[in-house]
Amino acid sequence: MQVLDRATLLAKSETTIRLAGQSTEAGHDVEIRVRRVGPYEYQSLLPARPPRPANATGDETPAEMTARELAWVESLPPSERVSRRSEMLEAMYEIVARASIEPRLSREDVKRLGDDAVLLFSALATFSGFGVTPAAQGNGHEAVTEPPANAG
Amino acid sequence: MLADFPVAVTLEGERYALIARDVSTATFFHGFPNSLPMTDCFRWGQREQQERDVDVLETWMFSLLPRVVIEPALTGELVHRLGDGAFEGVVGYLHAVGWILPEDLERAMAMEGAMGRAATQYARTLGALADELLPVSVATDRPRSFRSSIEPFVSVMAPNIRLAVREIAKRARVRPSLLWQSSISEFIYDWRVLLGDEIEAAASRGVPSEVMAAGVDE
Numbered sequence: 159m160q161v162l163d164r165a166t167l168l169a170k171s172e173t174t175i176r177l178a179g180q181s182t183e184a185g186h187d188v189e190i191r192v193r194r195v196g197p198y199e200y201q202s203l204l205p206a207r208p209p210r211p212a213n214a215t216g217d218e219t220p221a222e223m224t225a226r227e228l229a230w231v232e233s234l235p236p237s238e239r240v241s242r243r244s245e246m247l248e249a250m251y252e253i254v255a256r257a258s259i260e261p262r263l264s265r266e267d268v269k270r271l272g273d274d275a276v277l278l279f280s281a282l283a284t285f286s287g288f289g290v291t292p293a294a295q296g297n298g299h300e301a302v303t304e305p306p307a308n309a310g
Numbered sequence: 311m312l313a314d315f316p317v318a319v320t321l322e323g324e325r326y327a328l329i330a331r332d333v334s335t336a337t338f339f340h341g342f343p344n345s346l347p348m349t350d351c352f353r354w355g356q357r358e359q360q361e362r363d364v365d366v367l368e369t370w371m372f373s374l375l376p377r378v379v380i381e382p383a384l385t386g387e388l389v390h391r392l393g394d395g396a397f398e399g400v401v402g403y404l405h406a407v408g409w410i411l412p413e414d415l416e417r418a419m420a421m422e423g424a425m426g427r428a429a430t431q432y433a434r435t436l437g438a439l440a441d442e443l444l445p446v447s448v449a450t451d452r453p454r455s456f457r458s459s460i461e462p463f464v465s466v467m468a469p470n471i472r473l474a475v476r477e478i479a480k481r482a483r484v485r486p487s488l489l490w491q492s493s494i495s496e497f498i499y500d501w502r503v504l505l506g507d508e509i510e511a512a513a514s515r516g517v518p519s520e521v522m523a524a525g526v527d528e
Contacts, residue, residue: 159316159325159326159327160327161316161326161328161329161381161382162321162327162328162382164388166321166326168391170321171321171391193387193391194390194391194392195390196389196392196393196396197393197394197424198368198372198390199390202368202369206361207361209361220422287394
């Protein structure tokens with residue numbers, strides 16, 4: 159078994175993503191190089207998870223957990239839902255900024271990408287091995303941190 | 311106690327080895343939560359404390375690899391780049407030093423999510439790892455930081471860890487500071503030999519394991 163070296167780790171944990179909107183505006187392909195993010199790295203930026211029920215057994219599947227959390231979010235007062243949605247969006251911008259390599263983006267730079275920011279996040283999540291539903295991209299629903307169906 | 315050993319991680323479908331070291335008990339437990347899920351102490355706690363302990367545990371797991379892997383030198387970002395491979399590496403290390411027993415590994419494999427996948431992937435690797443030649447001693451003369459070299463020895467210990475150190479030191483008649491400096495595999499071995507049977511026997515009588523580890527008679 160080959161010992162992992164830094165150069166191999168860097169090479170195998172980076173990819174290039176085309177920004178559709180930016181490319182259309184520019185008239186040529188505009189791409190960004192990003193690194194893989196860890197699921198825990200993203201989760202640590204998210205707002206606090208809904209409290210687990212007192213009778214929780216610990217056997218909840220990820221799908222059951224997601225359904226419970228979505229139901230809890232829907233039960234929040236409108237102002238809290240808006241606040242939570244805002245926090246989710248900020249987490250998305252932050253994780254994309256952290257993942258950016260070339261060009262290196264700040265969180266504000268990511269916001270200026272507009273719709274490309276959402277598509278970039280989705281592609282990054284897929285590359286990083288955790289699936290994100292379209293519902294999780296900014297409308298306040300929780301991200302699904304499960305691997306895509308074809309993950310190894 | 312253990313020579314430097316390989317820990318497998320899967321990256322983009324390919325298997326690689328990280329070279330890990332049997333670090334000091336202090337280094338291993340740096341940042342460790344006071345209670346672990348599924349322990350009596352955890353169940354006794356308030357929900358907010360439970361959630362804090364889970365957060366602390368997850369942070370500890372991802373901070374472990376940079377402390378115990380000597381080749382390549384890992385940073386927090388590099389650990390994140392490993393993706394699920396990071397979990398696999400943590401499981402592999404914990405199994406190698408004796409923290410995870412075979413029955414614990416089976417239980418972990420049955421879990422949903424990243425931990426279950428990591429444990430399953432590690433179990434697949436186990437056979438291949440057993441035949442790997444151990445690396446020759448790896449020189450680690452890279453600069454060390456205060457955080458990695460000093461903090462583990464002077465930071466506040468989780469109360470349950472302090473109790474375990476005190477109890478083992480008392481029974482082994484050694485200074486706690488020597489235990490704290492000994493390798494983690496030695497500490498775990500001492501724990502199992504000196505406390506393991508009593509904790510199991512107490513558990514079968516319904517005495518919480520943390521109470522036994524504190525040396526409090528039921």
